[in-house]
Amino acid sequence: MRRNTIILSFLILYFTALNIMSQEFPDTVIGINRSDYRVYLKTHAPLDRLYCQGEDFYFLVDRNELRQVEESGIEIRDRYLAPQENLVGLEISSSQGDINGAYHNYNETRSLLKELETRFPGMAQEITIGYSIEGRELNVIKISDNVQSNESEPNIFIVGCHHAREWISVEIPLLFAKYLLENYSLDPQVRRAVDGAQIYIMPIQNPDGLEFSIHTYRLWRKNRRYNGGFIWGVDTNRNYGYMWGYDDNGSSPAPDSEVYRGTAPFSEPETQALQQFLTANPPVGSLSFHSYGQDILYPWGYTFTPASDAARMYAIAREIAYRIFLVSGRVYTYGSMITSLYLSNGDFTDWVYGTLGGLAFTIELPPEYMHEGGFFTSEQMIASAFAENLPVLLYFTNYFITGSDEIGFDDQEPFREKVSPLRTSQSF
Numbered sequence: 001m002r003r004n005t006i007i008l009s010f011l012i013l014y015f016t017a018l019n020i021m022s023q024e025f026p027d028t029v030i031g032i033n034r035s036d037y038r039v040y041l042k043t044h045a046p047l048d049r050l051y052c053q054g055e056d057f058y059f060l061v062d063r064n065e066l067r068q069v070e071e072s073g074i075e076i077r078d079r080y081l082a083p084q085e086n087l088v089g090l091e092i093s094s095s096q097g098d099i100n101g102a103y104h105n106y107n108e109t110r111s112l113l114k115e116l117e118t119r120f121p122g123m124a125q126e127i128t129i130g131y132s133i134e135g136r137e138l139n140v141i142k143i144s145d146n147v148q149s150n151e152s153e154p155n156i157f158i159v160g161c162h163h164a165r166e167w168i169s170v171e172i173p174l175l176f177a178k179y180l181l182e183n184y185s186l187d188p189q190v191r192r193a194v195d196g197a198q199i200y201i202m203p204i205q206n207p208d209g210l211e212f213s214i215h216t217y218r219l220w221r222k223n224r225r226y227n228g229g230f231i232w233g234v235d236t237n238r239n240y241g242y243m244w245g246y247d248d249n250g251s252s253p254a255p256d257s258e259v260y261r262g263t264a265p266f267s268e269p270e271t272q273a274l275q276q277f278l279t280a281n282p283p284v285g286s287l288s289f290h291s292y293g294q295d296i297l298y299p300w301g302y303t304f305t306p307a308s309d310a311a312r313m314y315a316i317a318r319e320i321a322y323r324i325f326l327v328s329g330r331v332y333t334y335g336s337m338i339t340s341l342y343l344s345n346g347d348f349t350d351w352v353y354g355t356l357g358g359l360a361f362t363i364e365l366p367p368e369y370m371h372e373g374g375f376f377t378s379e380q381m382i383a384s385a386f387a388e389n390l391p392v393l394l395y396f397t398n399y400f401i402t403g404s405d406e407i408g409f410d411d412q413e414p415f416r417e418k419v420s421p422l423r424t425s426q427s428f
């Protein structure tokens with residue numbers, strides 16, 4: 001009996017080790033001409049696209065995908081190894097405790113939200129809306145006057161970190177929560193936002209993935225669902241219920257794809273929690289932060305047919321781009337998701353707009369290109385990205401409080417020259 005237990009323990013250890021060793025991470029970046037890629041998509045699952053350069057798309061691929069591309073006969077025009085270091089772009093001056101430096105990990109984020117609730121009991125309320133696959137809390141902080149009661153004020157929802165490797169997307173929502181609470185008595189614009197709206201902020205939608213990206217594989221994107229066959233992860237931003245699985249280009253039915261949509265709409269606890277929470281508290285406006293690319297995107301992501309509110313969302317996106325430009329001079333392009341080349345279906349922004357009816361935007365934070373660091377944003381980037389997005393967050397909240405379509409757009413010359421909408425001809 002005892003011997004059997006020892007043998008059993010040994011076998012469990014053996015298979016756990018085998019399991020970890022067999023897990024293969026994508027490590028190669030390849031460039032393919034976009035018309036070749038269109039042909040490739042007819043018979044293969046979509047690849048994990050990092051950026052485009054001229055007429056070429058660049059993808060992160062694992063050994064198996066690389067073999068499939070080679071066997072398909074299309075030309076690989078460029079190829080290099082992806083950077084793998086955990087600490088690229090980080091400085092020694094790091095202020096948080098973990099190896100992700102000044103960036104907040106799951107525990108640091110959770111502690112800060114709970115600390116804010118304690119410091120500002122009348123204005124902040126931490127709400128655990130569910131648990132991730134690995135059992136981590138899914139934390140939302142509600143910020144409003146009379147925070148304990150549900151008032152008839154517009155709900156604004158701000159979320160970060162659907163994708164694990166996009167660390168900077170945690171920081172903007174989190175720092176906004178802190179800023180609102182600490183500046184309520186100092187800044188009339190903040191007071192107006194907090195008094196007039198119910199602001200819900202969720203810095204980390206995918207905590208398991210974030211921790212995996214910090215401690216194991218920096219370029220991890222999906223959640224940590226085990227799909228069988230040594231394959232992990234569902235792309236939670238392809239798992240929402242609006243037009244889920246509409247086609248196999250905007251998401252994939254293949255578990256090893258980086259845009260795997262899961263077995264069913266809302267199959268993942270991270271999206272289920274949001275479905276329940278936001279159905280009960282539907283937002284009139286939402287912002288979902290990602291990186292990178294410097295884009296402001298709105299529905300639809302699944303089709304080229306313009307959304308019925310396309311003109312209004314275009315005007316808001318332009319306002320957002322303008323406010324960013326005024327702070328930092330950084331240029332964010334804007335347009336509907338599909339015109340930005342990011343074909344997607346089952347994503348958060350389409351679902352909020354299509355099912356809940358809220359005006360919904362995805363903001364791709366800096367940098368613009370892979371060679372500027374891509375996902376490896378520096379610690380210094382946190383302050384500058386927050387500074388340029390703070391007026392955006394305040395503008396966006398106040399826009400729904402006044403309930404007016406009036407846009408205060410000031411069409412200044414340097415802005416008009418530099419910040420242009422996305423070209424709609426870019427499509428595949």
Ligand SMILES: [Zn+2]
Pocket residue numbers: 162163166290291
């Ligand atoms: Zn993303």
